[in-house]
Amino acid sequence: MSQTEMAKVAVLWRGDHEARKSATPANNRFYRIFEELTAIGIAAQPAVYSDEMVDEVREQLLNVDGVLVWVDPIHDGQTRVVLDAMLREVASRGPWVSAHPDVILKMGVKEVLHRTMHLGWGTDTHLYRNTSAFQSEFPSRLESAGPRVLKQNRGNGGQGVWKVEQISPTGSDTVLVRVLHARRGSVPEEITLHEFMARCEAYLRPDGCIVDQPFQSRLPDGMIRCYMGREKVVGFGHQFIKALIPPPPEGPDSDAAQPGPRIMHPASAEPFKALRAKMELEWTPQMMDVLNIDSASLPIIWDADFLYGPRTESGKDTYVLCEINVSSVFAIPDQAPAAIARLVNERLRKK
Template sequence: MAAPSLALLYPGDRAARERSDPAEGRFAALFEAFAEADVAAQPAIYDDDFADEVAAQLRRVDGVLVWHNPIEAGRRRDRLDALLREVADAGVFVSAHPDAILKLGTKDVLVDVSDLPFGSDAVRVDSLAELADDLPQRLQGGARVLKQWRGHSGIGVWRVEQVKASPLLKVRHAQRGSDEELLSLRELLLRLAPYFEPRHGAHMIDQAWQPRLVDGMVRAYLVQDRVAGFGHQAVNALYPAPAGQLAPAPGPRLYHPADLPQFQALKALLETEWVTLLRERVGLARAELPMLWDCDFMHGEEPGSHVLCEINVSSVSPFPPSAIPLLVGAVKARLSA
């Protein structure tokens, strides 16, 4: 019986595609692990400029794992998503499938799960006028975080807080290198207007600020419904600035295996309850869960509680080395079924 064939798709230019060197870049260890497991893995370097060429390549393999952000080099992934749907319909296993990304990997999921044990106060805002009407009242209850529908790397995520005894707002963008600013509501609305355009999803999500963000962010890496490792970032993009000082730069994310003692309670909750609750709420069967995805959690105000910040599905990289054996085993089992 022939070894199952697999493509690892990730963005690159024509020169990178011509080389198609598995040892070049961030997935070298993963290619090695697939080879050791007798899975014939090959690079599928992607760009819209040679999308048809990539599509022909994907039709010749049994499956494809995809790493591609919602926006790469200023381009949305619409052409790629259409391509992936086409090859999936032709019988190629695709992970993450674009439909699964839309159910899990946008900020809409925060509203979908707001009443679940890991949810929080989160609402959908469908227009600038609605934001102008409702945000001032919500700010009376504390700071809010406004998030564009779909993005990455903190782009389009804004912390907003009312200045005491002032009409001004303290505003900070989560994109790396951003500083806190004082803006009027009108100025804030002008900043956020592009996110309400159809090409950006035509809406935003408004989530309550979580004060315990100062205790760090925990990222749980999953292979389907099993926790494969953790990442912990003590200082993240919206870490508050000490009085009279600039906010500290985000620190590194430290990677840990799934058996790290301090996160065993979270691991148990995810594997026995939360992933099932999540997928049932958004309408995904277990078999439709991504092969590799992650959930970012903030510490909740109740001891031992966690609040979902976002789910990453489109391009989960880097990831803990501990995720590789579980990922390789799950992919091989799926391709061999």
């Protein structure tokens, strides 16, 4: 690309034919990202996608220098199988893609919780890759270790994430458990452990797995979302979530059952100073080493969701990683669009 040629970037999200036809840089939720890219001389264009339009979108992406993708792993029964195959093809033919599907499979899946459990953000984490391991190991762990949280490898919006606690006494003929799905509107359910585990076997389909972690008792203190622009923190979000917390007497659809607003904070926010230092200086470099991801391959925007772990003897907070989001990180802090534009510009210049 010559110095006088304007770089072209496509911003891709899911929609239908009408949404693709009517999309402009200004009439969608990513408008601030379009504004910041334009401000530094990058020609940004909408790329609304659906599987039915894959050929049309592929042709568009082959004529840009880079692609920024915001598409959840699962949405209304749709997956990323067709999209990811197309993005891999596009990336192999020249344009830069963030996040690349192969990077998502390393970072943006629940398995990363097991692969990085030895880092400072880890906890007592186990992985089941098949039905045999799940059936032989999980029941005794549930009985001895207290409430657990099971997570399917790929999902979003709480899909396939369950709190499980045993409620029948040891030695009972039938082990009963109380389970709560993390999806909004869910209510606790008492069923046999056998029934629940059978329900989860769908998560062990080929290339699937189940991650098993202890339930964090400080969940009511909220979740901290640490937004990353490649290796650097670009902001934080703190939210009092209600997933895996039983709904109030008013019911799962009541106002009291809804999560609180996510309060955004800049990267410099004092309450998260220690977490920022850990992420930038220790945990992110260590994760990159474990997962074999170099700096150039890191997503332009990603986030790590933390719950508060047990306090130290001196009363300081600890943090437990509950997931990494790479596929579709939005909403984002006010400072993030400018950081995204700057990092896109840097990446395209190196390319």
